[in-house]
Amino acid sequence: MCGDATNWDEHGYKDSILKDRDFQTRTVFRTAWAPSLNPNPDTLLVASSDGSIASYSISSCISNLNTHSGLFNTSNDRLLAQAQPSCFIQGHDGPTYDLKFYGDGEDALLLSCGDDGRIRGWRWKELTGSNCSVSSHGNDMKPILDLVNPQHRGPWGALSPIPENNAIAVNTQEGSIFAASGDSCAYCWDLETGKVKMVFKGHSDYLHCIVARNSSNQIITGSEDGTARIWDCKSGKSVQVIDPGKDFKLEGSVSWVGCVALDASESWLACSSGRNISLWNLPASECISRISTQATVQDMLFENNQILAVGADPLLNRFDMNGVILSQIQCAPPSAFSISLYPTGVVAVGGYGCCVDVISQFGSHMCTFHCQCV
Amino acid sequence: MEVLKRAIMQQSGPPETFALQMVQEVINPPPKQTKLAQDENQFLENVLRLLLQEFVSASGEKIMQFGQSIDESESETTQGHIPRLLDITLYLCEKEHIEGGMIFQLLEDLTEMSTMENCKDVFGYIESKQDILGKRELFARGKLVMLRTCNQLLRRLSKANDVVFCGRILMFLARFFPLSERSALNIKGVFNTTNVTKYEKEPLEGICIDFNFYQTFWGLQEYFSSPTSVNHAPAKWKKFASSLSVVLNTFEAQPLSDEEGDANNLEEEAVNFSIKYLTSSKLMGLELKDPSFRRHVLVQCLILFDYLKAPGKNDTDLPSEIIKEEITLCEERVKKLLQLTPPKGREFLGKIEHILEREKNWVWWKRDGCLPYERQPIEKKTVQGDKKRRPRWRLGNKELSQLWKWADQNPNALTDPHRVQTPSIMEYWKPLAEDMDPSAGIEAEYHHKNKRVYCWKGLRLAARQDLEGFSKFTDLGIEGVVPLELLPPDVRSKYQAKPNDRGKRSKKEETKASAHQVEENQIATPANEIDGEDVKTDTTATPMEFDAATVIGTQGGPTPDELQKQSSDTDIGPEAGQLEADAEVEAGIIDGETDADVD
Numbered sequence: 001m002c003g004d005a006t007n008w009d010e011h012g013y014k015d016s017i018l019k020d021r022d023f024q025t026r027t028v029f030r031t032a033w034a035p036s037l038n039p040n041p042d043t044l045l046v047a048s049s050d051g052s053i054a055s056y057s058i059s060s061c062i063s064n065l066n067t068h069s070g071l072f073n074t075s076n077d078r079l080l081a082q083a084q085p086s087c088f089i090q091g092h093d094g095p096t097y098d099l100k101f102y103g104d105g106e107d108a109l110l111l112s113c114g115d116d117g118r119i120r121g122w123r124w125k126e127l128t129g130s131n132c133s134v135s136s137h138g139n140d141m142k143p144i145l146d147l148v149n150p151q152h153r154g155p156w157g158a159l160s161p162i163p164e165n166n167a168i169a170v171n172t173q174e175g176s177i178f179a180a181s182g183d184s185c186a187y188c189w190d191l192e193t194g195k196v197k198m199v200f201k202g203h204s205d206y207l208h209c210i211v212a213r214n215s216s217n218q219i220i221t222g223s224e225d226g227t228a229r230i231w232d233c234k235s236g237k238s239v240q241v242i243d244p245g246k247d248f249k250l251e252g253s254v255s256w257v258g259c260v261a262l263d264a265s266e267s268w269l270a271c272s273s274g275r276n277i278s279l280w281n282l283p284a285s286e287c288i289s290r291i292s293t294q295a296t297v298q299d300m301l302f303e304n305n306q307i308l309a310v311g312a313d314p315l316l317n318r319f320d321m322n323g324v325i326l327s328q329i330q331c332a333p334p335s336a337f338s339i340s341l342y343p344t345g346v347v348a349v350g351g352y353g354c355c356v357d358v359i360s361q362f363g364s365h366m367c368t369f370h371c372q373c374v
Numbered sequence: 375m376e377v378l379k380r381a382i383m384q385q386s387g388p389p390e391t392f393a394l395q396m397v398q399e400v401i402n403p404p405p406k407q408t409k410l411a412q413d414e415n416q417f418l419e420n421v422l423r424l425l426l427q428e429f430v431s432a433s434g435e436k437i438m439q440f441g442q443s444i445d446e447s448e449s450e451t452t453q454g455h456i457p458r459l460l461d462i463t464l465y466l467c468e469k470e471h472i473e474g475g476m477i478f479q480l481l482e483d484l485t486e487m488s489t490m491e492n493c494k495d496v497f498g499y500i501e502s503k504q505d506i507l508g509k510r511e512l513f514a515r516g517k518l519v520m521l522r523t524c525n526q527l528l529r530r531l532s533k534a535n536d537v538v539f540c541g542r543i544l545m546f547l548a549r550f551f552p553l554s555e556r557s558a559l560n561i562k563g564v565f566n567t568t569n570v571t572k573y574e575k576e577p578l579e580g581i582c583i584d585f586n587f588y589q590t591f592w593g594l595q596e597y598f599s600s601p602t603s604v605n606h607a608p609a610k611w612k613k614f615a616s617s618l619s620v621v622l623n624t625f626e627a628q629p630l631s632d633e634e635g636d637a638n639n640l641e642e643e644a645v646n647f648s649i650k651y652l653t654s655s656k657l658m659g660l661e662l663k664d665p666s667f668r669r670h671v672l673v674q675c676l677i678l679f680d681y682l683k684a685p686g687k688n689d690t691d692l693p694s695e696i697i698k699e700e701i702t703l704c705e706e707r708v709k710k711l712l713q714l715t716p717p718k719g720r721e722f723l724g725k726i727e728h729i730l731e732r733e734k735n736w737v738w739w740k741r742d743g744c745l746p747y748e749r750q751p752i753e754k755k756t757v758q759g760d761k762k763r764r765p766r767w768r769l770g771n772k773e774l775s776q777l778w779k780w781a782d783q784n785p786n787a788l789t790d791p792h793r794v795q796t797p798s799i800m801e802y803w804k805p806l807a808e809d810m811d812p813s814a815g816i817e818a819e820y821h822h823k824n825k826r827v828y829c830w831k832g833l834r835l836a837a838r839q840d841l842e843g844f845s846k847f848t849d850l851g852i853e854g855v856v857p858l859e860l861l862p863p864d865v866r867s868k869y870q871a872k873p874n875d876r877g878k879r880s881k882k883e884e885t886k887a888s889a890h891q892v893e894e895n896q897i898a899t900p901a902n903e904i905d906g907e908d909v910k911t912d913t914t915a916t917p918m919e920f921d922a923a924t925v926i927g928t929q930g931g932p933t934p935d936e937l938q939k940q941s942s943d944t945d946i947g948p949e950a951g952q953l954e955a956d957a958e959v960e961a962g963i964i965d966g967e968t969d970a971d972v973d
Contacts, residue, residue, distance in 0.1 A: 039580060039581055039582040040577075040581075040582050040583075041582070062585075062586060326628070326629075326631070327627050327628040327629065328627060329627035329628070330623065330627065342582075344582035345582065346582065346584075360583070360584030360587060361582070361584075361659055362583075362584055362587055362624060362658060362659060362662050363624045363627045363628045363662070364584050364586075364587035364620065364623075364624045365587075365620075366584045366586065366587070
C-alpha cells in the first residue's frame with residue numbers, strides 16, 4: 001500500500017501543516033491568576049496570540065498530567081501534555097496582548113486588550129458560571145464592555161488605522177482604565193461612560209507597557225523610544241522622563257523599555273531596557289542599581305524585596321534589590337513573555353510555543369502544559 | 375558471705391592488701407594454692423552474685439554511691455560498696471586467683487538489676503576499667519558476656535533520646551573488640567526497611583504547596599531506606615532517577631548564599647539535631663532554604679550511589695552500563711551541589727568523599743569474607759626504611775657536599791698514582807707544538823692555537839711554572855710560550871729569542887716539574903690564610919684543584935663568594951698578590967670555561 005496516492009488529500013495535508021506551524025508559533029502573551037481566597041491557586045487565565053482567552057484549572061491540570069505521564073514533566077521535555085481549558089472565549093481579532101482584573105471578588109471584571117485596538121470586559125462570575133467550551137468557539141459570550149481606540153484624522157479626512165493596545169492598567173478608585181497604545185499615546189478611559197477621559201501624548205514611538213501608580217494618581221509608561229515617562233493623571237502632563245538606557249546608549253546599543261514594574265509600596269520602579277533592568281527609587285527619583293541579564297527582559301514583577309524577571313531565554317531569574325542573582329529556574333517556554341504571581345508565591349510563566357509553566361514557591365514545577373488551540 | 379560483706383564494708387586501702395586473704399577465709403577448707411579449683415570458683419561466684427544482689431536491693435536510687443561515706447572529709451577517698459566489690463573481684467580476676475569471667479558476670483548482673491540512670495554510672499565504671507578488662511586473658515573469658523551486656527543495654531535505650539549514651543556504648547565496643555571483630559556485622563547486608571520516613575499522603579487544607587514535589591521529594595527516602603529495589607529493577611531506577619532529577623533541578627535553580635550558610639552555625643545545628651527528618655509539608659519551604667538539610671539529602675544520595683556501584687557477591691548484581699553512566703552523571707551533579715552549598719562546601723565535600731572512600735574499603739573487606747587484618751608491628755628496620763627522608767645536604771646541594779666529603783672518603787687520594795694532576799708544561803704544549811709543524815698541515819680551524827680554552831689554560835700553567843716562556847707571550851703570541859724543545863728545528867729558530875738562555879731554562883723546567891706537587895700543597899695553606907678563608911677548604915679541594923673551577927662552574931651561577939673560594943683553591947701559585955686579579959679574570963671567563971672537560 002505504500003506509495004499509493006489515490007486517496008491523497010492535498011488540502012488536508014496543507015491544513016495540517018499550517019495548523020502545525022500555527023500551533024508551534026502560537027505565543028502566550030499574558031497569564032493572569034483569577035482572584036481567589038484559596039491559598040492554593042485554582043484558576044489561571046491565558047491570553048494568547050490567536051486572540052483567545054482561556055482559563056485553566058490548576059488542580060485538574062496537575063492531576064491530569066500526573067495520570068498522563070506518571071510524573072510531571074521536566075522543563076526540557078518537549079512533549080508537553082495539552083491541557084483542557086475550563087473556559088474559553090475568543091477575545092479579539094488578532095492577538096490578545098493583556099489581561100487585567102478590575103476589582104475583585106464577586107463582581108470582578110475581566111478586561112482584555114489586543115491587536116484590534118479594543119478593550120473588552122467580561123463579568124468574571126458569568127464566565128465561570130457559564131459553560132463555554134472550545135467547541136463553541138466562545139462566540140456566545142458577549143462582552144459587557146467594548147472600547148475602541150480612536151483613529152487619527154489626517155488631511156483630507158483620511159483616517160489612520162486603529163492603533164493596537166499593548167497593555168492596560170486600572171485604577172478602581174477613579175474608575176479608570178489606562179491603555180498603552182500603538183500610536184505612542186496612552187489613553188485613560190472612564191469605565192462608566194466608556195469615554196476617553198485623558199490622552200497622554202509625549203512619547204515618540206509606540207508604547208509597550210503601562211502601570212498605574214494609584215497612590216499618587218500617576219501612571220508610568222514604557223515606550224519603544226527608549227524612555228519611560230511618569231504622567232500625572234489629573235493634568236495629563238508628563239511629570240518625569242526616565243531614560244534608563246542613557247548609559248547604555250553611549251555604548252551604541254539600541255534599547256527600548258519593554259516592561260516596567262512597581263513594587264507593593266509603589267516607591268520602587270523596575271524598568272527594563274533591552275537586556276538591562278534599572279531600579280529606580282521614585283520618591284528620590286534616582287537610579288539605585290542596574291542589573292544586566294543574559295537575554296532581553298520581556299516581563300518582570302516584584303515579590304517582596306525581590307525582582308522576578310523573564311525574557312528571551314527559558315529562565316526565570318530572581319534578583320535581589322542590589323541586582324544579585326538569587327536563583328535561576330529553567331522554565332518551559334523558550335522565550336517567556338509573561339510572568340504573574342499568585343499571592344502565596346506561585347508563579348506562572350507563559351511564552352512562545354503556547355507553553356505555560358507553573359512554578360511553586362519551592363522552585364519546583366507544579367505543572368507545565370500546552371494551551372489548547374482552536 | 376558475711377565475711378566478704380564485712381571485708382568490703384570495713385576494710386579500706388587498696389584491694390591488693392587483703393583480697394587474697396579474704397578469699398582464703400571464705401573458702402572452707404582454705405585452698406592450698408592461690409588459684410581456686412572449679413567448684414570453689416563456682417561457690418565464690420554464687421556468693422559474690424548474692425552479695426551484689428543484696429547491695430543493689432539495699433541501696434536507694436543511686437546504687438553506685440550506696441555505702442559511700444557521707445562524711446565530707448573522707449568522701450574523696452571512699453567508694454560505694456558496689457564499686458568496692460567490683461574492684462576486689464577485678465583484682466582477683468586480673469591476678470588469676472579466681473576465674474576471669476567472674477567480673478563480667480557481675481557486671482552483667484549489675485546492669486540487669488539497675489535502672490537506666492544507674493546504668494550510666496555502671497558503664498562509667500566499665501569505661502574506667504577498660505584497660506584492665508581488655509587485657510588478653512580477661513578479654514578472652516568475657517568478651518561474649520560483655521557483648522551481650524552492651525547489646526542488652528543498647529536494646530533498652532531509646533534510639534532517639536539516648537543518642538549520647540548509645541554512642542558511648544558503641545565507642546566502647548569499638549575499642550574493646552578488635553577492629554575486624556565481625557560479630558556485629560550485618561553479614562547478609564540486610565537493610566533496615568522498618569525505618570520508614572512518613573509523610574503526608576493528602577495535601578493539607580489551607581496552605582499553598584506544590585504537593586507533587588512534596589511527594590516526590592519524600593518519596594526518595596523510600597529508595598534510600600531500601601536500595602536493593604533500585605538495583606534490580608530498571609523501571610524502579612528510572613523512576614528514582616527522574617524523581618531525583620526533579621529534586622536536583624530544584625536545588626540547582628536555587629543556590630544558597632553564604633548568608634544563609636552562616637545563619638546556622640554548628641552549635642545551633644547540634645541543638646536541632648534529630649535523627650529523623652521533619653516531614654511536615656508546612657516546613658518544606660523552610661527546609662529547602664536550609665543548607666544543612668540540603669546536605670543531609672545530598673549525602674544520602676552519595677551513599678546510595680556508592681552502594682549501587684559497589685560490587686555484589688557475584689558479578690550479576692552489578693548494574694548495567696547505561697545505569698552506571700546515569701549514576702555517574704547524577705553523582706557529579708550531587709557533588710557539584712554539595713560544593714556550592716555553604717558554609718565551606720568544598721571542604722565538606724572533601725571530607726564526605728574521604729569517608730565514603732573508607733567505607734568502600736570496608737565493603738571490600740566484607741566481600742572478601744571479613745578476614746582479620748590486624749598486622750603485627752613491622753620490624754624496626756623497615757620502619758626506618760619507610761622513614762627515608764629527602765637527604766639534607768650540608769653544603770646546599772649534592773655536588774658541593776660530595777666535594778666536601780671527598781677527602782674523608784678517599785684518604786689516600788693524594789698518593790694515588792692515577793689521580794688527576796696538573797700536567798707538566800712539556801706535556802701540555804705537545805699538541806700545539808705538533809700543530810705548529812708546517813709539515814703536519816693542520817687547518818686553522820683545528821689548530822690548537824685557536825682553541826681559546828686550551829690557550830688560556832696553557833697560559834695559566836706557564837705563568838705558574840714557566841715564567842720565562844710566559845714572558846714571551848707579549849712578543850710572540852701564544853706560540854711563543856711553547857717550549858722550544860718541543861718544536862721542530864725549522865720552526866724553533868723563529869721563536870728563539872736568546873739562544874744562550876735555553877740551557878738554564880730547560881734545567882729549571884725539569885726541577886720544577888718534579889717538585890711541582892709538593893710545592894703546591896705547601897703553598898696552598900699560606901695562600902688561603904692570607905685570603906682569610908677557612909683553612910678547611912683546601913684540604914678537600916686540593917685533589918681536584920685544577921678542575922675545581924670548572925666543576926663548580928657547571929653548577930650554574932656561582933656566587934661571588936664561591937668564586938672567591940674557587941680562586942683561593944685553584945690559584946695556588948706563589949704570587950699571592952695576584953690572587954685578586956686572577957679571581958677577576960676567572961669571574962669574567964668562567965662561563966666560557968664550562969664547556970671544558972669535567973671529570
